[in-house]
Amino acid sequence: xxxxxxxxxxxxxxxxxxxxxxxxxxxxxxxxxxxxxxxxxxxxxxxxxxxxxxxxxxxxxxxxxxxxxxxxxxxxxxxxxxxxxxxxxxxxxxxxxxxxxxxxxxxxxxxxxxxxxxxxxxxxxxxxxxxxxxxxxxxxxxxxxxxxxxxxxxxxxxxxxxxxxxxxxxxxxxxxxxxxxxxxxxxxxxxxxxxxxxxxxxxxxxxxxxxxxxxxxxxxxxxxxxxxxxxxxxxxxxxxxxxxx
Numbered sequence: 001x002x003x004x005x006x007x008x009x010x011x012x013x014x015x016x017x018x019x020x021x022x023x024x025x026x027x028x029x030x031x032x033x034x035x036x037x038x039x040x041x042x043x044x045x046x047x048x049x050x051x052x053x054x055x056x057x058x059x060x061x062x063x064x065x066x067x068x069x070x071x072x073x074x075x076x077x078x079x080x081x082x083x084x085x086x087x088x089x090x091x092x093x094x095x096x097x098x099x100x101x102x103x104x105x106x107x108x109x110x111x112x113x114x115x116x117x118x119x120x121x122x123x124x125x126x127x128x129x130x131x132x133x134x135x136x137x138x139x140x141x142x143x144x145x146x147x148x149x150x151x152x153x154x155x156x157x158x159x160x161x162x163x164x165x166x167x168x169x170x171x172x173x174x175x176x177x178x179x180x181x182x183x184x185x186x187x188x189x190x191x192x193x194x195x196x197x198x199x200x201x202x203x204x205x206x207x208x209x210x211x212x213x214x215x216x217x218x219x220x221x222x223x224x225x226x227x228x229x230x231x232x233x234x235x236x237x238x239x240x241x242x243x244x245x
Contacts, residue, residue: 027155030070031056032063032082032094033113041232042081046089049148059087060097070104079109079132079155084118095121102133109154112140117168126161134196135158153196159239160196166243167191179242181223194239 014238025203029046041164043053054077055066055110067076070076080101086094095118098110109132112125122135132154141147150160181191185206192202199213206213217235224241226234 002150003208025156027051027152028075029053029080029151029227030063030066031076032058032060032080032086032097033106034083034086034090040141045144051148051151060093064096064100066099067105067108068192071108076105078109079151080113081113081151082110084112084114084116086123090122090149092118095125099124109133109157110156111136111151111160114142115139117165120167122165123243127167132157132159135165136160137162137164140164150196157236158196158222159236160193161194163191163195166194182220186216186220186223190220190238190242191212193217193220193235194242 029051031039031042031046033042035055036058037055039058043056046053054070054075057063057066060082063080063086064182066076067080080098082094082098084095085091086097095112095114098112099121101108110125110176111132111134112122113136115138117135120144125135127148134150134154136147136150154160179187186204189202192205197205199217200210203210203213218236221234224238226241228234
C-alpha cells in the first residue's frame with residue numbers, strides 16, 4: 001500500500017542509498033494530499049529524482065487556488081498529483097478538483113491516486129482532452145521507478161492507467177459497437193496502450209515483434225477512424241475512444 005511509511009522506505013532503499021538518478025527533463029509538480037507524512041514522502045521522492053515540487057497542499061480548494069495562482073503568474077505546473085479522497089468529507093473532492101483542472105487548465109497533466117475506481121469520475125477525467133492524464137490505485141503502486149515514470153509521462157502528455165482501472169472501464173466499453181471491428185489481439189494491444197505502455201513494452205508483454213505491434217496499432221487507428229493528420233495524438237485519442245465509447 002502506498003502510505004507514508006512505504007514511500008519513505010522506498011525512497012531510502014531505492015534513492016537514498018544509491019544517490020539520485022538523473023532525469024532528462026525536470027517536471028514541475030503540485031502535490032495534493034491531506035496526509036502530511038505522505039505528502040512530504042512524495043515530495044522527497046520526486047525531488048530526489050531531480051524534479052521540482054512547486055507546491056504541496058492538503059485539500060481540494062487549496063489545490064484549485066494554487067494552480068490558478070501559478071497559471072496567472074505564467075508558471076503553471078507540468079503535472080498535478082492528487083488523492084481522490086480529500087477534506088472535508090474525504091469522499092471525492094480530489095477527483096472532482098482534478099476534473100475541474102482538466103477543464104480550466106488543459107495544459108496541466110493530472111495524475112490521480114486512489115484506493116478504488118470511481119467509474120463516473122474516471123470516465124469524465126479521461127474524456128477531458130488529449131493532454132496527459134493518469135489514474136493509479138494506491139494499493140498497486142509498489143515500485144518507485146514506475147511511479148516517477150508515470151508522473152513524468154503524464155506531465156509530458158502521456159497516459160498512466162492502472163490495469164484494474166482499464167479493466168473496469170473497458171468492461172462496459174467492450175459492449176459498444178465502436179469497438180466491434182477490433183480483433184481480440186487489437187483489443188489486447190489497445191488495453192496495454194491505455195496503461196501507458198510503449199510499443200516495445202507491449203511487444204515484450206505479448207511476446208511478439210515490435211513490427212507486429214506496430215501493425216496492430218496501425219489497424220487500430222484505421223478502424224477507429226483516426227487519420228494520420230492527428231499526428232502523435234492518435235495514440236491518446238485511440239485510448240480515449242476506447243475508454244469512453
